[in-house]
Each structure stands twice: as structure tokens, then as C-alpha cells.
Amino acid sequence: MTLRVAPIVACAVLCLSSSVSAQIMSGMRNQPTSRDLPTMPLDTNVGTDARPTFRMKVTRVEVSALVVDAEGKPVRDLRADEVEIYDGGRKQDLQSFVAYTYHGGSIPLDTVDSPSDPNAATALVTNAWSSSSRVIGILIDDLHIDARRTQKAREAARYLVANLAPSDLLFVGLTSAPTMSTAGFVRDRRRALEIIDSFGGLRLPDPTLEMRQTPQTYSNPLLNGTRTPGLAASEQQRAMRLEDTYDAIGRIAAAVRDVSGRRKSLVFLTEGSSVGGAITTSGALSADTTGAMLDALAEASVADLAVYPMNPAGLDLPTDRMIEGFTRQVDVGSEAGTRGFGGREIAHEDLSNVLTQFIQAKNQLRDLAALTGGVSLVDTNDLGGAVDRVLRDASDYYVVSYEPDKEVKGSKIRPIEVRVKRPGVKVYTRKGYMPPPANPDTLKVPGSLSANMRTLLSGIVPIDALPMVVQMIAIGEHKGKTRYAVVTETAGGPLVEGIEGDRVSIEQAILSIDDNGKIANATQKKAELKVGPQQVEMLGALGLRTIWCIDLAPGIHQVRVATVDQRSGRGGSMYLDIAVEAGAPANAAALMALNQSPKPTAFVDPEAKKVMTP
Numbered sequence: 001m002t003l004r005v006a007p008i009v010a011c012a013v014l015c016l017s018s019s020v021s022a023q024i025m026s027g028m029r030n031q032p033t034s035r036d037l038p039t040m041p042l043d044t045n046v047g048t049d050a051r052p053t054f055r056m057k058v059t060r061v062e063v064s065a066l067v068v069d070a071e072g073k074p075v076r077d078l079r080a081d082e083v084e085i086y087d088g089g090r091k092q093d094l095q096s097f098v099a100y101t102y103h104g105g106s107i108p109l110d111t112v113d114s115p116s117d118p119n120a121a122t123a124l125v126t127n128a129w130s131s132s133s134r135v136i137g138i139l140i141d142d143l144h145i146d147a148r149r150t151q152k153a154r155e156a157a158r159y160l161v162a163n164l165a166p167s168d169l170l171f172v173g174l175t176s177a178p179t180m181s182t183a184g185f186v187r188d189r190r191r192a193l194e195i196i197d198s199f200g201g202l203r204l205p206d207p208t209l210e211m212r213q214t215p216q217t218y219s220n221p222l223l224n225g226t227r228t229p230g231l232a233a234s235e236q237q238r239a240m241r242l243e244d245t246y247d248a249i250g251r252i253a254a255a256v257r258d259v260s261g262r263r264k265s266l267v268f269l270t271e272g273s274s275v276g277g278a279i280t281t282s283g284a285l286s287a288d289t290t291g292a293m294l295d296a297l298a299e300a301s302v303a304d305l306a307v308y309p310m311n312p313a314g315l316d317l318p319t320d321r322m323i324e325g326f327t328r329q330v331d332v333g334s335e336a337g338t339r340g341f342g343g344r345e346i347a348h349e350d351l352s353n354v355l356t357q358f359i360q361a362k363n364q365l366r367d368l369a370a371l372t373g374g375v376s377l378v379d380t381n382d383l384g385g386a387v388d389r390v391l392r393d394a395s396d397y398y399v400v401s402y403e404p405d406k407e408v409k410g411s412k413i414r415p416i417e418v419r420v421k422r423p424g425v426k427v428y429t430r431k432g433y434m435p436p437p438a439n440p441d442t443l444k445v446p447g448s449l450s451a452n453m454r455t456l457l458s459g460i461v462p463i464d465a466l467p468m469v470v471q472m473i474a475i476g477e478h479k480g481k482t483r484y485a486v487v488t489e490t491a492g493g494p495l496v497e498g499i500e501g502d503r504v505s506i507e508q509a510i511l512s513i514d515d516n517g518k519i520a521n522a523t524q525k526k527a528e529l530k531v532g533p534q535q536v537e538m539l540g541a542l543g544l545r546t547i548w549c550i551d552l553a554p555g556i557h558q559v560r561v562a563t564v565d566q567r568s569g570r571g572g573s574m575y576l577d578i579a580v581e582a583g584a585p586a587n588a589a590a591l592m593a594l595n596q597s598p599k600p601t602a603f604v605d606p607e608a609k610k611v612m613t614p
Helices: 018-025 147-162 190-198 207-213 231-255 287-303 318-326 348-372 383-393 451-457 533-542 588-596 606-612
Strands: 061-068 083-087 094-101 135-140 169-174 218-220 225-227 264-269 305-310 396-402 414-420 426-428 468-478 481-490 503-514 519-530 544-552 555-565 571-580 601-604
Touching: 061 083, 061 414, 083 094, 083 396, 135 147, 135 190, 135 231, 147 169, 147 190, 147 264, 147 383, 169 190, 169 231, 231 264, 231 287, 231 305, 264 383, 287 305, 287 348, 305 348, 305 383, 383 396, 414 426, 451 503, 451 555, 451 571, 468 555, 468 571, 468 588, 468 606, 481 503, 481 555, 481 571, 481 588, 481 606, 503 544, 519 544, 519 601, 544 555, 544 588, 544 606, 588 606, 601 606
Parallel strands: 135 169, 135 264, 264 305, 544 601
Antiparallel strands: 061 396, 061 426, 083 414, 094 396, 218 225, 468 481, 481 544, 503 519, 503 555, 555 571
């Protein structure tokens, strides 16, 4: 995973009753049904070679395309023979063409309420249908949001969260603090809302406005004449903040690079930066800032991450900022040689600079949207409507892939064009791609775990080829830490589907990550069960249980569990976030209650056995 893992989602400890657990693992949890689900065929097996490869060179390119009619409604009946794709101006042979229509209400996502906090939001406890869910991110650019528009930005972000389907996978992060995020695309909304409600705008005034608000100037030959105290430092701060912002976009894009077969959308809440010029020109930016912008664009292009810039200021004008900047000054006469810096007199060149900086900020955001296949939502007062547009775009699209007929070299953008041979339609796609600056920095899972386990545990999106349910039960205290039983139930249907012989073998691993990104409790086990016809039927209906024990210090942690069916190679992963409080009461009775719902069990940790034994 490329996003920093540090402050992981804090949430109540989940403790499922045996009846709820049985309900989740029955029926569709074990076998696919004929429900009207999204139509995207996805291969989530471990080690699949069907995904785009962007390591040393680009070997396969995947492009999500929005196709709408003249009224802006999605076109859902395109055929592959109506679509052409051009790479660097050369027509390419399509390798795949798949339509995706999202029906969130048709995804049967079971939920339970947290018994430890009756006022808490619904807790989601399964990875089922992750590969059929929308992938939506919110990057709050608090570095470029004015403090006075904090509330508007919060309202827009909360509106998006409120309008997600329960199955949607959501990421929320801040540009000012890479570790302040949900650590991945998850279904738990509580941490997301905590981040949204806690941020505050940190945007610096544009350079000209800052000069207008600073009445003192002085002459210093070392500073090339008359300068405003502190202006050089704030100019450097603006450049550094812009670098941090694009670094954040790049990290998110790199994190979803291997999430293939669907559109990935990023709502970018920001007012933009007045530093430099548009992305396509980069203006007078420093090498570091220009590099950060190009690296982010490269990552987004490779990951097919559609960015939707959204301005909480709405439909603003440059004069609005001038009024905001000047009304805080007192009416005093102009000081000699300062062009009215001591009052409200507006010099002609100041007005020109304000207009230029205002336009630069907007152009950067429009470029970012156009180049990544998103839509610029910076000039609208209807932020709710803008959010609705993002969700609509993530619900109806096509995914096409091809193998470039010419190797991509260097750092230039290779242009992509998707053409539809049907009159009256409009197509939205990313405009090109380039080799990424480096391989993604994945979560450094200990090498003691197998390659399959490392792949599943280092991801950014849970894998659902093996549907799983995970619950954590506090069972005691050990050396100042809280001991938890981690009860994992893996759907039995995939384990026995097409079984030949009398053996079911699984490989499972667990680890925890604290709020400093430190990994602990990394353990791996293999289990083999000998099954007869009756056991196969029971396993398929009830699923396979395992019970681990781990010790967690007070603080915020994320517990990750992964399972692989060694016969088929199908793998599943589940991430559970937990806030551990010192002195939290144990609930050993909940673990003992599992004895009332016997299930096929691969293994039970000896420490858990002690509690479960009457």
C-alpha cells in the first residue's frame, strides 16, 4: 500500500452474535446468486497476470471511458465495434471491452450495529463484493482551502459520504498530513467523518493580496530593491504546499495502480494554488514543484485515476478575493513610494496580478481534471450537484484495454484518444499516460510471510475472491496490553466448489499496524481438513472458522487478515480498524458463546481455547 498507514481508523470493537455471523456466512456469502449485480467481470485471484503492468515498461493499458448522450445521460448499449482507441495517434487493437453499470441497492451487504456503542454508525464487517463496489476517494486540500470556507468544504465532503451506498469503498485524506487518512478504501464511515469534521483551512493569501495586506515595505539591495517583509518566506511556503498537494495525489494514484477493471474517482476539494502556471506549462515553478506535478500526473495516468477538482468557494470572482483581502485594513493614506500599500488604493498592476493568479489557480485544476478523465467542478455553487455528478460517473462507464504497439520511453505523455462511432455522444477519458516515476511503495509486510500473504496484506482495497467476516473480542489483559480473540469466518462455498478428493487446505495470516505504522503480530498458519460428503455440505453452508489471539497496546490499530485457498489459489483479505483503550473491559462471554454455534474450524489459538473451555 502506498498511502502511509499511520493513524488508522478508530472504531468500536466489533462483537457479533453467533446468529448474525451465521446469517452473514450463509446464502450468497458462499455461492454467487442471480442477483442483478454490476456486470464487471473481475479476477481477484492471487497472482493474476491479467492486470495492467507498469513496472519496468508499459505492457498493457486500461482506460475507463464515460460515454454520455446530448442530455448528459449515460449511454449503456455501446458495442465493442463502435469504439476505437488511439495511442500516440496510432489505432490499437482492443484486448477487452466491458460495460459497467452499478446497482448499489442490489449488492446484499450485511451489516451489524456495534454493541459497545449504541450511538455509533452501522459497522460493516465483511469484504464481500469489494470487487463490484465503487472506489471513491476524497482528498481534502486543506493547504489550499481558506479558513473561512472550511465549513463549506466540510458540508460538501459530508454530503458525499451521506450519499454513498453501504457497499462503496471510500478513502478520505488531507494534503497537510499524509498520515491523517483512512489508510485505505474502506466501508467504515466513522473515521472518514472524523477527519472531515476535524480539518481546518490553511490557505495562504495569494502573493499580491498578501502584499496589499502588509503596509510596511523597506529597501534592501540584497533583496533586489523594495520588498515586503516575510514575502519571500511565504512564496517558498506556497511552493512547498503545492508540492505536498501533488505528492498526496501521487500517493493515492500509486496506491490504486493495481486496482484494475473499474473506474477510480478522486474528489479533490481545493481552491487551487496561485503558484506558477497551468500543469501543461508549469510557468515559473521550481524544478521540485514541477517534478511533483509531473510525477502526480504520471501516477494518475498510469492508475487511470479520474480527478474531480471541487472548489468550496463555488462560483467566485477575483474581485471577491480582493474585497476579502482589503476590508481588514484601515483607511489610511498611501505611504510614500508604496503604491498605496498602507490603504485601499488599488494599483493597476496589482489588479492585473490578482487576475493572473486567480486564473492560474483555476487552470491548474481544469488541466488536472481534463488530463485524468475527470470533470472540473470548480465553477459551481451547487456542490451537492457536483457530488452527484461524481457518483453518476462512477456508476456507468466502459473499461477498454489494449497492448501498446510501441514501447513508451522517457517522461513524455503518450496521448490516448477514445473515439465512439456514434453521433451525438461525448466521451470522457484520461488524455494520456506515461511511465510512472517509480514502483509503488507498498506496505512493508514482513518477509517471513509467504508471497501470497504479502500481496493480500499490503493492498489498498480488500480482496473478495474469498468472502470473509472478521470480528474482534476483548478477552483479557496481558503485560499492559489488551488481548483480543480475532474470529475469522471464510465463506465455505468457494472452498468446496469443484472439490476433488477429501482435503481442504487454507493458508491464513494476520498482522496489526499501530498509528506510527509499526507492524506487529505478523503470523502465518496453514491448515488442512479431511472432509467427507457430509463435512463438505456443512462447510459449504456454514463457512470455515479460525480464531487467533493478538495483544494490542492502547491506541489506534488496524488488524489485517488474509486467507488463500491453496487448491484454487483464490484469496481474500479483510481490514478491521480498532481503537484500544487502556482498561477496556473484557468480553470473554462473547467468545464462549461461539461454542453454541459449532462450525467447521481450522484452528483455535491456545489462549482462546483457555477462555472457551468451561
